[in-house]
Amino acid sequence: MTTDAHAEHQGCDDDEPHAGGHHHRRGLMVLLPAAHHHHHEDSGYPRIVFVGNPNVGKSTLFNALLGANATVMNAPGTTVLIEAGHLHHDGRMWDVVDTPGTASLDALSPDEQVAGEAAMGRAGNPLPDVIVDVFDATSPSKSLYLLSQLLDLGRPVVVAVTMLDLAERDHAAVDLDRLAEVLPHLSFVRVDGRTGEGADALKEAVAATLDRSHEADSPAQVAPSRPYVSSITVPGPTDDQEAVSRWVRNSADERFLWVAAIIARLGESDDVAQERMTLSDRLDRVLLHPVAGIAVFLAVMYAVFEATTTLAGPLIDWFDVTLRGWLASGIDAVFSAVAGSGSLDGWFHSLLVDGLLDGSITVLTFIPPMGIMFIILSLLEDSGYLARAAFVMDRAMRLIGLDGRAFLPLVVGFGCNLPALASTRTLPDSRQRLMTGLLIPFTSCSARLSVYIVLAYAFFDRYAGLAIFLMYVASMAIILAVGLVLRRTQFSDLRTQPFAMGLPPYQMPKVLQLLRSVLLRLWAFIRGASSIIITMIVIMWFLSAIPLTAGAAGTNSFGHVDEVEHSLYGAVAAGVAPVFEPAGFNDWHASAALITGFVAKEVVVGSMSQSYAIQDANQTEAQEGTGTLGQAVHRSFERSSHGHPQAAAAAFMIFILAYTPCLATVAEMKRQYGTRTATKSVLMGLAVAYVLAVVIFQIGRLLV
Amino acid sequence: MARYRFRLNELGFREHERMRVIQKANFGGRVVAHGTDRIAIDGDTASHILVEVR
Numbered sequence: 001m002t003t004d005a006h007a008e009h010q011g012c013d014d015d016e017p018h019a020g021g022h023h024h025r026r027g028l029m030v031l032l033p034a035a036h037h038h039h040h041e042d043s044g045y046p047r048i049v050f051v052g053n054p055n056v057g058k059s060t061l062f063n064a065l066l067g068a069n070a071t072v073m074n075a076p077g078t079t080v081l082i083e084a085g086h087l088h089h090d091g092r093m094w095d096v097v098d099t100p101g102t103a104s105l106d107a108l109s110p111d112e113q114v115a116g117e118a119a120m121g122r123a124g125n126p127l128p129d130v131i132v133d134v135f136d137a138t139s140p141s142k143s144l145y146l147l148s149q150l151l152d153l154g155r156p157v158v159v160a161v162t163m164l165d166l167a168e169r170d171h172a173a174v175d176l177d178r179l180a181e182v183l184p185h186l187s188f189v190r191v192d193g194r195t196g197e198g199a200d201a202l203k204e205a206v207a208a209t210l211d212r213s214h215e216a217d218s219p220a221q222v223a224p225s226r227p228y229v230s231s232i233t234v235p236g237p238t239d240d241q242e243a244v245s246r247w248v249r250n251s252a253d254e255r256f257l258w259v260a261a262i263i264a265r266l267g268e269s270d271d272v273a274q275e276r277m278t279l280s281d282r283l284d285r286v287l288l289h290p291v292a293g294i295a296v297f298l299a300v301m302y303a304v305f306e307a308t309t310t311l312a313g314p315l316i317d318w319f320d321v322t323l324r325g326w327l328a329s330g331i332d333a334v335f336s337a338v339a340g341s342g343s344l345d346g347w348f349h350s351l352l353v354d355g356l357l358d359g360s361i362t363v364l365t366f367i368p369p370m371g372i373m374f375i376i377l378s379l380l381e382d383s384g385y386l387a388r389a390a391f392v393m394d395r396a397m398r399l400i401g402l403d404g405r406a407f408l409p410l411v412v413g414f415g416c417n418l419p420a421l422a423s424t425r426t427l428p429d430s431r432q433r434l435m436t437g438l439l440i441p442f443t444s445c446s447a448r449l450s451v452y453i454v455l456a457y458a459f460f461d462r463y464a465g466l467a468i469f470l471m472y473v474a475s476m477a478i479i480l481a482v483g484l485v486l487r488r489t490q491f492s493d494l495r496t497q498p499f500a501m502g503l504p505p506y507q508m509p510k511v512l513q514l515l516r517s518v519l520l521r522l523w524a525f526i527r528g529a530s531s532i533i534i535t536m537i538v539i540m541w542f543l544s545a546i547p548l549t550a551g552a553a554g555t556n557s558f559g560h561v562d563e564v565e566h567s568l569y570g571a572v573a574a575g576v577a578p579v580f581e582p583a584g585f586n587d588w589h590a591s592a593a594l595i596t597g598f599v600a601k602e603v604v605v606g607s608m609s610q611s612y613a614i615q616d617a618n619q620t621e622a623q624e625g626t627g628t629l630g631q632a633v634h635r636s637f638e639r640s641s642h643g644h645p646q647a648a649a650a651a652f653m654i655f656i657l658a659y660t661p662c663l664a665t666v667a668e669m670k671r672q673y674g675t676r677t678a679t680k681s682v683l684m685g686l687a688v689a690y691v692l693a694v695v696i697f698q699i700g701r702l703l704v
Numbered sequence: 705m706a707r708y709r710f711r712l713n714e715l716g717f718r719e720h721e722r723m724r725v726i727q728k729a730n731f732g733g734r735v736v737a738h739g740t741d742r743i744a745i746d747g748d749t750a751s752h753i754l755v756e757v758r
Contacts, residue, residue, distance in 0.1 A: 172740045290730040391744045395731040498708050499746035
C-alpha cells in the first residue's frame with residue numbers, strides 16, 4: 001500500500017489467516033485477540049476494485065472519493081494493506097476496494113499479488129462488478145500494458161485517467177478523444193484525485209457501466225472485447241499465481257504489439273517523446289546526480305530529522321506543560337467547588353490528574369512529531385521526490401537487504417521512533433515494511449538521550465560526550481547486526497530485487513489535500529494509540545497507589561504512599577531487579593526506571609529522581625548527572641555491581657538503547673502489523689538488550 | 705532471475721526497442737527514457753543489458 005492511505009486503521013490481527021477489518025476496540029480490549037471476520041465476503045453490494053500502476057495517484061483518487069469512510073485493513077492471510085469502504089452514489093451503495101500499485105498481474109511481490117487477486121476474484125476475493133483502471137497519462141505505454149491485462153479478465157472496466165495536467169505541462173498530453181476513438185468500448189474519465197476533479201463523472205461512469213451490466217445476460221457481455229486475437233486462455237478465480245504468470249508471459253508479445261499500435265495511433269512516436277527534455281528530467285540532472293544527488297538527499301534527511309525533533313520540541317512542551325497546567329487547574333477548580341479543597345488530596349483526584357490526564361497528555365505530546373512527519377511524508381511522496389530518494393539510497397540499503405526507501409524511516413527513528421514507524425507505509429513491499437518496522441526500535445531516539453546524558457555525566461565525567469557518541473555508534477551496529485540476522489532467518493525469502501522502477505513526474509503537492517490527509521492520519525493515530533497508552537498509565541498509577549507497608553510515618557493508604565519503594569510498584573520493581581544481577585544493576589531503582597521507561601523514555605530520569613526522593617527542579621540532565629541524582633545512582637550501581645559501577649552504567653545504557661522504545665511504538669506496531677508482530681518486537685528488543693547488557697558488563701568489569 | 709528479466713521486458717527493455725540514457729546516477733545506476741516513461745535501474749541491472757549505441 002503506497003502513498004497517502006490516510007484513513008483510519010481499525011485494529012486487526014494481520015498475522016492470523018483470514019483476518020480482516022474489525023470494529024475499533026478501546027481500552028484493554030485492544031490487548032485481547034480479535035474475533036475473526038472475513039471482510040472480503042460478498043456483501044451483496046456491487047464490488048468496485050481500483051487497480052493501477054504504482055505512483056499514479058490511485059490512492060489519492062480513492063481517498064478523494066471515500067474520504068473518512070475508507071478503512072485500512074489487511075488482505076486475508078497477509079500483511080499487505082488495502083483500503084476498502086462503502087461509496088454512496090445517487091441512492092446506491094457500492095463496496096469499493098483500493099489495491100496496491102502493480103505494474104502487471106504477473107506479481108513480483110506480495111503487494112502486487114494482492115492487487116491481482118482482487119482484480120481477478122482469486123484467493124477468496126469476490127469477482128469485481130467493475131474494475132476501475134487508474135491510467136497514468138504521463139506513462140501511456142505502461143498504463144496500456146496493464147489495461148490490456150485487465151481487459152482480458154472479461155469484467156466491465158472504467159478507465160480513470162490521471163496526471164493529465166502533468167502530461168500537458170510536459171507537452172505530452174494524451175488526447176482522450178483520440179483514445180476513446182481507438183478504444184471505443186471503454187469509458188474514459190478525466191480525474192484529478194488531488195482536486196477532486198472528475199469524481200462525479202467517474203461515479204456516473206461506474207453507475208452507467210453497472211446499469212448496462214444488469215441489463216445484459218452476463219457482465220462479460222458488457223466487458224470490452226479482448227483487444228487482440230489470442231488463443232491463450234485467461235486464468236479463472238480458482239487458478240494459482242503460477243497459472244497467472246504463465247498466461248501473462250505467453251501473451252506478452254501480443255500485448256506489446258497492441259500497446260505499440262495504440263501509441264502509434266495516438267500520434268506521437270516514442271522516439272520523439274523520449275528525446276523531449278521534460279521539467280522532471282531537468283530536475284533529475286541535479287537530484288539524481290552521482291554527487292549532488294547524495295548531497296541533496298542528505299540535506300533532505302537532515303531537514304526531516306531536525307523538523308521531527310527541534311521543530312516539534314516547543315510544540316511538545318506546549319502540550320506537556322501549558323495544556324497540562326490548564327487542565328490540571330481546571331480539574332482542581334472543579335474538585336474544590338464540588339467537594340472542597342480537601343478533595344485535592346484524595347485518591348480519586350490523583351487518579352484523574354496523575355493517571356487519566358497524564359495518559360491523555362502523553363498521547364497528545366506525540367501529535368507534533370507525528371503531524372510534522374505526516375506533512376513531510378506527504379510532501380516527499382506527492383512531489384515525486386521519494387521515489388528518487390529510494391533510487392539514491394538503493395545500493396547502501398541493499399547491504400541489509402532493504403529497499404532504498406527504508407533509509408527515511410531509519411533516519412527519522414533517530415529523532416523519534418513513532419513517526420519513523422508511521423513512515424514505513426511508504427515502502428511498497430509489505431515484507432520490506434515489516435522488516436524495517438522491526439529494526440526501527442533499535443534506532444536511538446532523542447528521548448533516550450536524556451538518560452544517556454545523566455548517566456554519562458554521572459559515571460564517565462570528562463568522557464561523557466564520547467560515551468554518548470558511542471551509544472549512537474552502537475545503535476547503528478545493532479541495526480546492521482539484527483538486520484543481517486533477520487535476513488538470514490525470518491526474512492530469508494526477501495530477495496534483493498534488481499532496482500527497476502518507473503519514476504513519477506515531479507509535481508507540486510496541493511496544500512488543502514495534503515492538510516486533509518495529514519489530519520485524517522493523525523486522527524487515526526490518536527484513536528489507535530490512546531486506548532493502550534492511557535490504559536497502561538492508569539495501571540501503573542494503581543500499582544503506585546497501592547501501599548504494601550505503612551511507610552516511615554505509618555500513614556500510607558491507597559493513593560497516599562510516601563515512597564515508591566513502599567508501593568506495589570516498588571515491590572514489582574524489586575521483584576524484577578535480581579534478573580539484572582549478571583548485568584550489574586540488580587537494584588530496584590534501576591528496574592523501576594526500566595519499567596517506567598517501557599511507557600516512555602522521557603520519564604525515566606524523572607522516575608529515577610522520584611525513586612531516590614530527589615527534587616532538583618530546573619536542572620539540565622548534565623547537571624543532574626553531576627548533582628544529587630548522579631551521586632545517588634552512582635552509589636546504587638557501585639553496590640549492585642560489586643565495585644564496577646562504570647561497567648554497570650554502560651550495560652544499563654545499552655539496555656535503555658535496545659529494549660522497547662515506548663508504549664506508543666508498541667501501539668503503532670500493533671496497529672500496522674498486528675499483535676503477534678508487536679509482541680515479537682517487544683520480546684526481541686528485551687532479548688537483545690539483556691544479552692548485550694550482560695556481555696558489556698561482564699567484559700567491562702574485567703577492564704574497569 | 706527469470707521473473708525479474710520478464711519485469712524488465714514489461715518495463716520496455718525488449719529486443720530492438722529504442723531507448724535513451726538521460727541520466728547517470730551513483731554506483732552505475734541509470735535513468736532511461738522509453739517514450740514518455742522514465743525508468744531508473746541500478747548499476748548491476750544496467751550492466752546486464754546489452755545495447756547497440758546509435
